[in-house]
Amino acid sequence: MSRTIAFVGLGHMGGPMAANLARAGHRVLGYDLVPAVVEAAGRAGVEPAVSVTEAVKVADVVISMLPTGRHVRGLYEETLATARPGTLFVDCSTIDVADARVAHQQALAAGVRALDAPVSGGVVGAEAATLTFMVGGGEDEFADARPLLEAMGDKAVHCGGPGAGQAAKICNNMILGVSMIAVSEAFVLGESLGLSHQALYDVVSTASGQCWALSVNCPVPGPVPTSPANRDYRPGFAASLMAKDLGLAANAVREGGVRVDLGVRAAELYAAYAERVGDSEDFSGIVRTVRKQSGERA
Ligand code: NAD
Numbered sequence: 242m243s244r245t246i247a248f249v250g251l252g253h254m255g256g257p258m259a260a261n262l263a264r265a266g267h268r269v270l271g272y273d274l275v276p277a278v279v280e281a282a283g284r285a286g287v288e289p290a291v292s293v294t295e296a297v298k299v300a301d302v303v304i305s306m307l308p309t310g311r312h313v314r315g316l317y318e319e320t321l322a323t324a325r326p327g328t329l330f331v332d333c334s335t336i337d338v339a340d341a342r343v344a345h346q347q348a349l350a351a352g353v354r355a356l357d358a359p360v361s362g363g364v365v366g367a368e369a370a371t372l373t374f375m376v377g378g379g380e381d382e383f384a385d386a387r388p389l390l391e392a393m394g395d396k397a398v399h400c401g402g403p404g405a406g407q408a409a410k411i412c413n414n415m416i417l418g419v420s421m422i423a424v425s426e427a428f429v430l431g432e433s434l435g436l437s438h439q440a441l442y443d444v445v446s447t448a449s450g451q452c453w454a455l456s457v458n459c460p461v462p463g464p465v466p467t468s469p470a471n472r473d474y475r476p477g478f479a480a481s482l483m484a485k486d487l488g489l490a491a492n493a494v495r496e497g498g499v500r501v502d503l504g505v506r507a508a509e510l511y512a513a514y515a516e517r518v519g520d521s522e523d524f525s526g527i528v529r530t531v532r533k534q535s536g537e538r539a
Contacts, residue, residue: 310340
């Protein structure tokens, strides 16, 4: 069934996601503050919207892919009143669990429906329509959104009620951040013990220390030729994005009153690292910081 979709935020992720919806036969009205990305999406079949409210007014579904919770809440405050009753708002941005829950409440109060549906898979997954969606909200809303999510990705998991998608996203990325630091520390310890990168990789990749940070995104050059370490740590998944996601996890840790020592420490380490390298380096480049600091201590 062809739908009319207002797509807000046509950046690195949103641009190709909107293009994939247009390719699947939907009418997509695209909106962004930056004219150049609206033009680029236009070349991929996304109609430029006159204004965000005009797009939302005629939409069956509103999809947002914005930087932070502040942007999402701003969008909802600006547009919810103009949406037709029952319009489905699907926010795919990565934002605080608390902000996602507020956005759900705002939507409910305005008589529209909402899902949080953050993604993993990065720009490559957005372009190839192979994203994984982690979805929070009602069963009916999930069923309604599913064909659209499947046009942009190849997996959609319904994780629970409002905010559950964001919760799954930050838990996953907390594992990833902690495991990347652990793998980096193991390589630097191995170097000090005279162990070659290849030898450590050959053992760990088939032993109990195996994980994605090692076997796909290996932080040292050599063992996994496609990992960012082999191209001077060009992203990939930028350090700044990992720092953002760990910051969201740390917020949830504080708000939930749980004790999560490694996750909180990983957030601190990535915040300091990302302050230096921003989005110019893949998050696996943190191995160089571990090595440098070890040298300084030695
Ligand atoms: P981006 O900065 O490339 O795109 C965001 C877009 O939103 C920009 O084009 C910006 O102009 C636009 N925007 C900001 N405020 C707006 C407003 N009020 N109205 C309309 N447009 C507005 O960011 P991105 O890399 O596409 O990431 C988007 C979201 O997806 C973030 O929450 C990010 O954490 C998450 N994410 C990114 C990746 C990745 O690899 N880039 C992976 C997974 C999740």
